[in-house]
Amino acid sequence: MVGWLLAGSMLAGACTASSPEVERAAPSGASEATPATEASSQPAAQGSVGRILEHLEALDRIAQRNGGTRAVGSEGYDESVAYVSRHMRQLGYSVVSDRFDFDYFEQLSPTRVERLKPRKAYVDGRDVRAMVYSGAGRVSAPVEPVGFDLRSNDHTGAGCSSDDFSDLPTGSIALLRPGPCYYRDQVVNAQEAGAAAVILAFPEFTRATGVLRPTLLSGAGIEIPALAATDGTGVELARSRTRLRITARTRYSPLRGVSLIAERREARAGDVLMVGGHLDSVMDGPGINDNGSGIATILEMARAVAAKEPDAPVRFAFWGGEEIGLLGSTAYVESLSSQQTTSIEAYLNFDMVASPNFVRYVYEDEIAPAGSDEITDLFTRYFNRQDIEFKTIDLGGRSDHGAFIEQGIPVGGLFTGAEMLKSRRQRKDYGGRAGASMDGCYHRPCDDIDNINQKVLREMVGAIRHALFALLTR
Incomplete structure (x- = not known):
């Protein structure tokens, strides 16, 4: 299902x-x-x-x-x-x-995500995972939360409108929660706004449950790494706004x-x-x-x-x-x-x-x-x-x-x-x-x-x- x-x-x-x-x-x-x-x-x-x-x-x-x-x-x-x-x-x-x-x-090797300061490696499958049809690439950039309100109990994410990314610094990693649209829409909107990668933090995912693999429906037009993450990983990154290094080796045919x-x-x-x-x-x-x-x-x-x-x-x-x-x-x-x-x-x-x-x-x-x-x-x-x-x-x-x-x-x-x-x-x-x-x-x-x-x-x-x-x- x-x-x-x-x-x-x-x-x-x-x-x-x-x-x-x-x-x-x-x-x-x-x-x-x-x-x-x-x-x-x-x-x-x-x-x-x-x-x-x-x-x-x-x-x-x-x-x-x-x-x-x-x-x-x-x-x-x-x-x-x-x-x-x-x-x-x-x-x-x-x-x-x-x-x-x-x-x-296909995912050709485990996705690597590393926080640079303080240094921490996030584990593929437990903390993060490349979404189906994620783009490939290596990215080193700061994390930029978009509509990621840590004080609200409403976990509905932003990014379904291109206007949500009006303040996104070019070349940053957009950090989002799932919104009331297809995940593909959020990723494409972030990419068009200049994001180097996207991380979607799912409230349903915890370290105990691990990270499942959502789909972007098609690889057409997706050129940047798009990752799913646990809610805890997302909260940690939103608070620190740290720099990440991401390596995603994927392909589709x-x-x-x-x-x-x-x-x-x-x-x-x-x-x-x-x-x-x-x-x-x-x-x-x-x-x-x-x-x-x-x-x-x-x-x-x-x-x-x-x-x-x-x-x-x-x-x-x-x-x-x-x-x-x-x-x-x-x-x-x-x-x-x-x-x-x-x-x-x-x-x-x-x-x-x-x-x-x-x-x-x-x-x-x-x-x-x-x-x-x-x-x-x-x-x-x-x-x-x-x-x-x-x-x-x-x-x-x-x-x-x-x-x-x-x-x-x-x-x-x-x-x-x-x-x-x-x-x-x-x-x-x-x-x-x-x-x-x-x-x-x-x-x-x-x-x-x-x-x-x-x-x-x-x-x-x-x-x-x-x-x-x-x-x-x-």
Whole structure:
């Protein structure tokens, strides 16, 4: 899930501990007889999880033999594409490669950041990290805070307007917090104002959590080093206004990525239901919960559809480039004709459905088109009848369903939490650890096969199976 790593506070609020969530209590009718489709989904989920885990183990092996990553453009991603394509064809699906162009980013060596007086080295990954599509270069310059108010509890950053840099000394290092715009906008505005480098200090990042790697969406026009940093690093630099030496060795090159689209040849005519999730990981981890869990679950749902409803008008999608900007899903949707767009009845998205310190979330995006509430209701009624605690959440189009929202296609999905911290109330409702991330390995090397919570995975599989067949048979 790309999340706030894509943009500033306009998306950041979508999935933080204080994000809009609506707790749903079971209705008075929750004790009535459970429909047969729901009752049957529970034993089916039990058998499904074993097959899903086999897929997850295979994806983990792919990542581990390819430098610990399955990022789009890497050999690990290419192997993941081949794995999914092979399994879908074995199930009788026709598989098409849907291609898109993108810039493949590489960090050639750890980023070096050194404070000159008093001398201190900041550690790559713990204190700072080059953002995706950061420019390369060596810089020695003073730090200049821009809108970095140490006295305010409002951590919304400046830099979304070129006017914010009117007093920036040419050749300095602009120090910012994320603002209500794309990070790329802040970096480009600073660069055009004469900054030699940019450091964005994220309030969510601490020395304990380390620094994740936000994306600037494209390398085009980015010529200076652009780094993410912990909040503590930012505060320290803002107070000292010291001189830094930065060495960033990065590069990017144009590549063609691929998503997979799968349908059965014998599918009956009519509007189609789409089900998808992103196949790629971040460059810094294997992505087994994010989003191997969604992909493995979709593979299992494809098997179930082939066995039970082989002529169902359903299309499965395995997206590339989600982690660097929702690239594959956006390219696919934008390539559709108006007739093809209107033929998509709905889109279901599954991204991170086995988080270790989970909360069960049902999509309820405020910006979702008409008809999306019916999908939300399918999931919420299922959980209520199973007496399973859940919350609805507004993701703000944070994952691949965002591209479908833009085209007016009804959407829905499930999610079990990413970087956001679990509250005490949530610990009471769901167990786990309060004050800890719902997925402490989110976008990190430890997002491997040991990062899967089988209990919540089994529950999500039951809900997904119920909703999928309810939509296909109505």
